[in-house]
Amino acid sequence: MDLFITAEALRDHFDEVTVFDLRFLLEDLSYHRVVYEEGHIPGAFYLDFEDDLSDPKGDFGGDHPFLLPEDFARLLEGFGLKDDSTVVLYDEESLMSAARFIYQSQFAGLSIKIHILKGGYGAWLAAGGEEETAIPKAPGGGHLSIQPRPDLICKQDTVKEKMDDPTSLLIDSRAPQRYLGQVEPRYRIAGHIPGAVNYFFKDVIAEDGGLKDRAYLEDHFAGLDKYDDIILSCGSGGSACVNSLALQALGIPHRLYNGSYSEWVANPDNPVNTGEEGK
Structure with a gap:
């Protein structure tokens, strides 16, 4: 699969991937939680740009400092990810959260495979994909090797x-x-x-x-x-x-x-x- 995958391709490989909902609007910090609880791809885990993909106490400056590689790996391990895992991200049209997830993965030197759902949640629904409101429980038990790229x-x-x-x-x-x-x-x-x-x-x-x-x-x-x-x-x-x-x-x-x-x-x-x- 290429970096971007279609909703149809996601459906074909659904049992092989871990899905993350990264929808986010910088001008409305409550938006992501609201739309996620209203409906998301079945089994998709919630990761928020502000709360999960930033570390205000970290080593980097600005409003949204990157997580340290070990902290980013630890975050993803909580969702059961391992070195050979494949993940699919869906985001808003801006792709900001998905692109940031990818860059942090590269900065940490992770070997997981990452794809972005082309057209996001709307494309999933348009292709006949199901939605759910239940909040999936993160399984834990993951293990990721890091090779930081400073x-x-x-x-x-x-x-x-x-x-x-x-x-x-x-x-x-x-x-x-x-x-x-x-x-x-x-x-x-x-x-x-x-x-x-x-x-x-x-x-x-x-x-x-x-x-x-x-x-x-x-x-x-x-x-x-x-x-x-x-x-x-x-x-x-x-x-x-x-x-x-x-x-x-x-x-x-x-x-x-x-x-x-x-x-x-x-x-x-x-x-x-x-x-x-x-x-």
Whole structure:
């Protein structure tokens, strides 16, 4: 199976996979629990971007710091996952939670196989899939080997060191209006980290809930091969992971600044730019 699978393929392999419901809206933190309790794919476990896939006491800054590899593995072991497990994630159209789950798995060096349900819960229902409201009990008993990849993450000091390096590129994955400094719904000041260029994460998502085709992605990210170090950022380490999925599809190496803009502007001494910067 490819990274993205259809509802029909999930039905065909249903007994072979563990399903996670990752639906989440940053602007409504109660949303996920509400929609999950209203109905979900039978047996799907609930994992929340804010409560489960972030660790505010962890080693990374910003509003949604990554879990340490051992903590992420421990979380998944509670659902019975083992090194040869296969999981299917379903999410909202933004794919933020699913992409973040995947990047954290890669950061932890897990060997589990991961797929995203194309079109999410709506596609499942449209294909005749059943729904349930019962909350499944996590079985425990899992065991996952970790091989952490610290090279996939960088911190604020590294971003500062790379700001004047012409072989490095910082990508801001947020909406253009936020990048340009026209609006800012979450943080104390609008704008972007100096030197960052804008690649809006939603531009890589196709109408069917997968990624856009390779030809589009190659054109969209044309020119990135001239950089030795590509760093992805966003608000707090969510939407940047969607751009990561697209770059991985093209085989373009990169890493993530998890703290992103939320950590950057938490320090009033850090400069902030507005307007467009050249790519």
